[in-house]
Amino acid sequence: MDARLADYVRGQWPSLVRYGTLLCGDAVEAEELVQTALVRVALRWPFVRDKDDPSGYVKRAIVHANITRWRRIRSREISTEQLPERAVADGSDALVEHDLLRRALAQLPPRQRAVLVLRYLDDMTEQETAAVLGCSVGTVKSQAHKGLAKLREAYAADGVLQ
Amino acid sequence: MSDIEQLLRESLHSAPTPTPKLSDPVTTIERRTLRARALVAGAAAVIAIGVAAGIIVPLSALGHSRASGVVVSPAQSPTPRPSPTSAADEQLIWMGANWVATAPTGLPWMVYVDSSGPNGGTRLAQLVTNKMPRYRVRVQTPADMPVPGRNIVWVVGFVDGSGAHSRVSAVTTSGRLVATQAYPGKLLTYSTVVGDDLYMIDGGNAAGARIDRLRLVNGRITMTSVAAPMAETVWSTKNGEVWAQTTSKLVEITDSGSGIALGTSVSWRGDIVGTVTDESAPDALWAWDGSRLVQLSPALLTQGVSVAEGARLALPGRAGAAVSSPDGGVFVSIPDGARTGVYYYPRDQFGAGQPRPSATLDGVQAVMICADPRGGVDVLDNDAIVQEWNPRP
Numbered sequence: 017m018d019a020r021l022a023d024y025v026r027g028q029w030p031s032l033v034r035y036g037t038l039l040c041g042d043a044v045e046a047e048e049l050v051q052t053a054l055v056r057v058a059l060r061w062p063f064v065r066d067k068d069d070p071s072g073y074v075k076r077a078i079v080h081a082n083i084t085r086w087r088r089i090r091s092r093e094i095s096t097e098q099l100p101e102r103a104v105a106d107g108s109d110a111l112v113e114h115d116l117l118r119r120a121l122a123q124l125p126p127r128q129r130a131v132l133v134l135r136y137l138d139d140m141t142e143q144e145t146a147a148v149l150g151c152s153v154g155t156v157k158s159q160a161h162k163g164l165a166k167l168r169e170a171y172a173a174d175g176v177l178q
Numbered sequence: 179m180s181d182i183e184q185l186l187r188e189s190l191h192s193a194p195t196p197t198p199k200l201s202d203p204v205t206t207i208e209r210r211t212l213r214a215r216a217l218v219a220g221a222a223a224v225i226a227i228g229v230a231a232g233i234i235v236p237l238s239a240l241g242h243s244r245a246s247g248v249v250v251s252p253a254q255s256p257t258p259r260p261s262p263t264s265a266a267d268e269q270l271i272w273m274g275a276n277w278v279a280t281a282p283t284g285l286p287w288m289v290y291v292d293s294s295g296p297n298g299g300t301r302l303a304q305l306v307t308n309k310m311p312r313y314r315v316r317v318q319t320p321a322d323m324p325v326p327g328r329n330i331v332w333v334v335g336f337v338d339g340s341g342a343h344s345r346v347s348a349v350t351t352s353g354r355l356v357a358t359q360a361y362p363g364k365l366l367t368y369s370t371v372v373g374d375d376l377y378m379i380d381g382g383n384a385a386g387a388r389i390d391r392l393r394l395v396n397g398r399i400t401m402t403s404v405a406a407p408m409a410e411t412v413w414s415t416k417n418g419e420v421w422a423q424t425t426s427k428l429v430e431i432t433d434s435g436s437g438i439a440l441g442t443s444v445s446w447r448g449d450i451v452g453t454v455t456d457e458s459a460p461d462a463l464w465a466w467d468g469s470r471l472v473q474l475s476p477a478l479l480t481q482g483v484s485v486a487e488g489a490r491l492a493l494p495g496r497a498g499a500a501v502s503s504p505d506g507g508v509f510v511s512i513p514d515g516a517r518t519g520v521y522y523y524p525r526d527q528f529g530a531g532q533p534r535p536s537a538t539l540d541g542v543q544a545v546m547i548c549a550d551p552r553g554g555v556d557v558l559d560n561d562a563i564v565q566e567w568n569p570r571p
Contacts, residue, residue: 017211017514022204029203034195041195051200052205058211059545114189121186136183137190150337168182 017058020067025054028071031131035075038133041122053077075138076148079130083149113171121163121172128163131156208514218454276562278556280548281326284351286556288564289317289324289333302333302349305556305564313353318360320345327374330394332358334378336366342382348394359399365392370414377412377420377431377438389422389431391438402437413450417460421476423450428476444479448472452500455549457489464500464508471497471510489528493521501549509535509555511544520544520557522569537569 017025025032029050036046036053057070064073066173121129127149134145135156142160146153200206278288287306292298292314300321303311320335320343329351336344344366347358365382376392386407393400408424412431415421420431423446430441452464454473465474472486491508497512506525512518520539527533539557547555554568 017204017208022208025204025207029200030198033198034193037196038190038193044199047197047198047200050202051210054203054207054211054429058207064568092179113185115191117189118193119183121189132186133190136187164182167186171182 018067019056019063021058021070022070024070024074028074032074032078035076035133035137036082038118038121038137039078039130040126041129049081050078053081056081079148081132082126082130102145116171117167120167123170124163124166128159128166131159132167135160211514249485266313275558276544278548278558278564279324279326280550280556281351282328284326285547285551286447286564287324287326287331289321292316302331302347304353305390313349315349315353315355317347317349317355318345318358321347323369325369325371325376326351327371327376329376330390332369332371332376334366334369334376336364344380344382346376346392346399348399356397357394357399360569364390368411370412370420372414372418372420377414379406379409379412379422389438391431404431404438404440406431406440412448413453413463415453415461415463416455419461419477421450421463428479430476442477442480444476445478446474446479448474450474451497452502455502456506462488464497464502466497469472469493471500471508489524491528491533492531493533498544499547501547501555503549504553509547509549511547511557513543513545518543520555520567539567 032050032054033043033046036050037043040046040049053074054077057064057074061067064070066073121132124132130149131145134140134148135142140148142153142156146156149156201219244364245313248544263501274530275290278286281304282355284304287302288305288311289300289302290311292301299316300319302313302315302317302321302324303312306312317333320337321333322335323333325332331349331351333346333349336342341366342363344361345358346361346363346366348356350356363382364380366378369376369378371377374394378390378392380388380390380403386405387409388403388405389409390403393402406422406429408427410425411423413421413423421428422431422440423429426445426447427443428446428450432439432441437540437551440462444464448468449466450463451466451471453458453461454464456462456473459473459475461477462475463474465472465488465523466490470491470495471491473490475486475488478486491510493510494517495512495514495515498511500511503507503509503522507523507527508525509520509522520542521535522537523533523535527535542557544557544558544559546558548558550566550568552555552566552568554566557565557567559565
């Protein structure tokens with residue numbers, strides 16, 4: 017492995033796993049997801065333009081790996097109406113809100129989840145998001161709209177957003 | 179921005195960082211990359227004299243936006259550094275190749291992106307002796323990998339992620355595009371060819387992998403397939419046996435008359451790194467058993483490993499790819515670690531306690547190596563440069 021990529025992996029591994037967790041909803045699966053993406057990056061390393069800061073390339077690889085993974089397991093993945101467990105207030109409303117929202121996010125279909133992570137974590141435009149996901153801007157808009165609506169419903173159900 | 183959007187943004191940015199279970203991700207990723215490269219490099223295991231030689235390719239290793247091909251003079255050759263003790267000869271033959279593979283009956287073929295104006299595009303071309311490509315057949319994308327058979331050169335490409343799809347084109351060895359076929363939803367990744375039949379792994383199925391066999395019939399591409407849920411790669415031997423590899427087994431793919439079927443299954447956990455094209459072992463594949471390169475005859479594994487293993491060669495590092503030499507020796511690439519490079523071992527070194535290569539390309543990180551009909555190997559390195567290496571005795 018190229019020394020620059022190795023240094024990047026060593027330094028960014030936890031944050032990449034965090035990113036993967038937000039995308040796929042599971043920290044354990046996220047490690048496998050990020051590994052898969054990094055192997056792909058390592059194989060394509062000669063063609064990575066910005067070798068000193070490959071974050072963008074790596075994150076796109078993780079997004080794509082997650083979509084590929086989802087396509088393979090979609091027959092086994094079931095979105096549920098109800099969240100599996102509710103957060104318990106611990107005195108910090110903000111923490112509870114964020115935790116609830118991330119749980120709700122994890123229940124969204126993978127593509128909606130990816131759209132929301134790219135739009136609101138990576139601050140990508142709709143056009144950039146469409147390019148990464150290989151879909152139209154219209155699809156990004158509709159997926160984001162549906163995803164946000166479901167999050168809003170989940171929050172309303174918890175009485176957080178009324 | 180609405181409340182929910184603002185909350186979502188804050189929530190995503192404040193998400194806790196999980197404690198990864200993997201303490202040394204670099205080593206793990208290097209190991210997995212090495213395995214993938216071994217499969218890549220195995221694609222090169224087609225020797226010019228082979229009748230049914232096989233190649234294997236991981237298309238996931240390929241980018242779709244490579245630099246356009248540029249012919250440069252051998253004097254500009256930047257990477258190969260023959261060791262002072264070797265009597266090697268290497269020449270740069272192409273820059274910017276997507277992929278290169280040697281045909282069973284001729285010169286190497288490559289896929290490259292020609293970005294020279296409106297007539298550019300992805301092209302299949304044959305590298306001839308004057309280092310200039312000929313034919314330059316424009317093919318529809320995705321098109322990543324040439325898979326040369328006896329009379330047909332297949333070109334395979336795929337796009338993964340959402341909207342995954344693949345495309346296969348068939349071009350005659352005289353450079354005429356015969357057929358092209360898109361496969362929506364399919365992820366046609368690893369492939370091998372027997373005669374002119376193309377075998378591929380389709381990884382795009384929710385229920386698991388399938389093996390597809392493509393055949394050109396009356397100018398049309400026809401497909402038959404069999405479910406092989408755990409299959410990861412597919413290889414073929416010189417005598418035409420086709421073997422799918424899972425993490426722990428090799429499963430023979432047989433012709434059922436009306437299609438293809440799963441045949442004998444044998445246990446094998448090592449890597450497969452090439453096709454043995456030596457006449458003495460036409461049923462064998464080059465395999466890495468963890469410490470040695472071995473000639474493995476999969477069908478004989480039912481009688482025991484010691485029966486199935488032929489020639490053995492201890493190496494200074496993990497083998498990424500092996501290519502038989504017409505004089506009975508073997509070219510081996512070690513793509514990672516302190517002994518990264520490409521090595522040539524004469525036949526008399528097989529079985530030696532401490533085998534010595536007679537020539538090396540020190541430090542060259544080969545993405546793949548493939549047999550060159552002029553006697554050596556063509557090496558595609560990490561910079562997309564193709565070089566011919568022909569060690570002289």
